[in-house]
Amino acid sequence: MFCPVCNHEETKVIDSRLYPEGDGVRRRRECVSCNYRFSTSEAVELLDITVIKRNGRREPYDRAKIERGLRHSLEKRPFTESSFRSLSSAIERDIQRLKTSEVTSMQLGDVVMERLRTFDNVAFIRFASVYRQFEDVASFSKELEALGLSKGNKRTR
DSSP: OOTTOOSSSSSEEEEEEEEETTSSSEEEEOOOTTOOEEEEEEEOOOOEEEEOOOOSSSOOOOOOHHHHHHHHHTTTTTOOOOHHHHHHHHHHHHHHTOOOOOOEEEHHHHHHHHHHHHHHHHHHHHHHHHHHTTSSSSHHHHHHHHOOSSSTTOOOO
């Protein structure tokens, strides 16, 4: 690791701490030349995973794209950045558990929906309405019933 001040290539680790989600490490470092202290972060990345889209096109997995979809579904919903990071990390762990180098967009959507179902019901329905492309009110109502959110049952987060 190069020092950001003097560009010396040797630094020492003073302290290491796991992120609360357990998906990364924050390290406090010190340059052995100029004694400047700085922090670095290490996080697990999903590498070499290809997403196969509905039209057959292939593209590399992109965490930012998943997070944009999550944020859109969670718009105007109560959540903390910490809980959002935990949700994103849990989704990525679920993807890693698939143990494959290629996943379909349908598989990704199912993983996201399963996590959103327990995170926030409204966000789940928003995501599902786009992901499942509901054709009519009946299919939307069926999903609400499966969640226990039909007219007579007002289950909340």
